[in-house]
Every structure is written in C-alpha cells, then in structure tokens.
Amino acid sequence: MPLNLGPRDAEVWYAWTAACAEPSLQAAYDAVLEPHERAACARFATAALRAEYRLTRALCRTTLSRYADVAPADWRFRHNAQGRPEIAAPAGALPLRFNLSHGRGLVACVVTRTADAGVDVERIVVPAPLDLVAAYFSTDEQRALQALPAAQHDARFYWLWTLKEAYIKALGLGLQLPLDSFSIRDGQRITVASTAGAIADDEKWQLFSTLLGQEHRLSLALRREQGGEFDIRLREVVPRADCCASRVGEPDPGAGSGRSRTTS
Numbered sequence: 001m002p003l004n005l006g007p008r009d010a011e012v013w014y015a016w017t018a019a020c021a022e023p024s025l026q027a028a029y030d031a032v033l034e035p036h037e038r039a040a041c042a043r044f045a046t047a048a049l050r051a052e053y054r055l056t057r058a059l060c061r062t063t064l065s066r067y068a069d070v071a072p073a074d075w076r077f078r079h080n081a082q083g084r085p086e087i088a089a090p091a092g093a094l095p096l097r098f099n100l101s102h103g104r105g106l107v108a109c110v111v112t113r114t115a116d117a118g119v120d121v122e123r124i125v126v127p128a129p130l131d132l133v134a135a136y137f138s139t140d141e142q143r144a145l146q147a148l149p150a151a152q153h154d155a156r157f158y159w160l161w162t163l164k165e166a167y168i169k170a171l172g173l174g175l176q177l178p179l180d181s182f183s184i185r186d187g188q189r190i191t192v193a194s195t196a197g198a199i200a201d202d203e204k205w206q207l208f209s210t211l212l213g214q215e216h217r218l219s220l221a222l223r224r225e226q227g228g229e230f231d232i233r234l235r236e237v238v239p240r241a242d243c244c245a246s247r248v249g250e251p252d253p254g255a256g257s258g259r260s261r262t263t264s
Contacts, residue, residue: 062239124216
C-alpha cells in the first residue's frame with residue numbers, strides 16, 4: 001500500500017553510505033538502474049564514489065515507489081533546461097516532485113506532491129572553506145558572518161551554504177541565479193531577501209536546516225504556493241528493493257521551520 005503524501009507534506013528520506021556498502025545491497029541498487037545510469041556510475045574514479053552514486057539513484061527510485069504503485073526500476077526521468085531531474089514516466093503515476101543531494105557519506109531525497117523543493121546536504125569540514133565567502137555570499141551575509149565570534153564561522157558557513165544551494169535547487173535555475181544575488185536571514189523564521197533588501201516572495205518560501213549526526217548539515221527550501229506551513233518529516237533508511245522501513249531520529253532544536261523527524 002503506497003504511503004499517503006498530503007499537499008502540505010514534505011518528506012526527506014536520507015541514507016548513510018557506510019550503512020549501505022554491503023555488496024548485496026550495492027548489487028541490488030545496480031539492478032534498478034537504467035543503462036545510462038550504470039554507464040555514468042562506471043565513469044567515477046573510485047569505488048566509494050561509485051557506491052555513493054548507486055545509493056543516490058536507488059534512494060530516489062525506492063523513495064518514489066513508497067508513494068506510488070510503481071517498481072523502483074520502472075521510473076524514468078528527464079531534466080529541465082537547467083538540469084533539474086523530473087519524473088518522465090510511467091504515465092498516470094501520482095504527481096510527485098523530488099530533489100536529490102549527496103555529501104560525502106550522506107544522501108538525501110525530498111518528496112512533495114506538487115510543490116517545488118530543493119535539498120542540499122554537505123559534510124562539515126573544519127576549517128570551512130571561508131575563502132568562498134567573498135565570491136558567493138551577499139554583502140549582508142558576509143557582514144552577519146563577520147559579526148559572529150570566530151569560533152562560530154564554520155557552522156555559519158555551512159548553514160548559509162546549504163540553505164542557498166537548497167533555494168536555487170528549488171527554483172530550478174541552477175547557477176543562473178548567482179549565489180550572492182540574495183541573502184539568507186535568520187530570526188523567528190528563516191527568510192530570503194534580494195541583495196537590494198527586498199524580501200523575495202517570503203510568504204512563498206519555507207526554509208529548514210538541521211544537523212544530521214556530527215558531520216553533516218541538511219537544508220531544505222519549499223515553495224508555498226497557497227500559504228500554510230509544510231509538515232516536514234525526516235526518515236532515515238537503508239534502501240532495499242522492497243522499500244524497507246526506516247529508523248527513528250529526534251528533531252534538532254535549532255532546525256528552523258521544520259516540525260519533526262519521524263519514521264513509518
């Protein structure tokens with residue numbers, strides 16, 4: 001029985017690559033890939049990168065199959081003009097939107113019914129690459145970061161970077177929208193503003209960020225076309241062909257707009 005996904009639901013399924021490295025699992029992941037995906041996988045230089053690619057593609061397919069009566073191997077995808085993947089087939093499947101991210105040890109897939117969504121995960125490396133700040137962060141973001149104690153700069157960098165990446169992925173524009181052309185602001189809720197200071201359709205966006213484990217940060221951007229908050233649920237999983245169940249985690253108190261981390 002497919003899981004129910006309401007119009008205000010956003011579910012994030014994530015998997016740790018170390019938990020999915022068994023040869024039997026990797027063989028199962030390879031079995032659901034299309035030929036062009038297997039060819040892309042073979043081009044990665046290391047076994048670790050190939051394993052993470054297989055996991056990313058299998059997580060996408062098994063996650064979508066939780067919400068539709070479609071076998072993981074039967075999904076077909078296309079890319080928009082900016083490279084964002086979308087469902088192409090089978091025809092008549094339940095409308096679903098999704099977005100993927102992987103970050104050296106962690107992969108994630110967010111699913112909504114029809115809302116634009118972007119997800120970004122990054123492994124936290126200390127020190128952070130703060131040399132990127134001047135090129136990719138807005139003036140307001142740079143000022144806010146510099147106003148913090150130096151000990152907080154690394155954490156702030158990854159909070160901003162992942163939220164900015166999630167936002168442009170949700171827009172579907174890729175790097176056509178320069179990362180320094182808008183600002184992420186925190187407060188009672190996380191907001192997006194243009195570099196001119198105007199709120200960028202703030203009522204239409206819900207932003208969320210949380211730590212997963214000690215070394216990874218996950219951030220989401222969700223477009224709210226008709227107002228109202230999304231119910232965000234995070235689910236840890238080891239993907240299998242039968243869409244196995246996931247494990248319970250606890251919500252991060254500093255997560256922002258999200259509400260829960262649960263399993264089914």
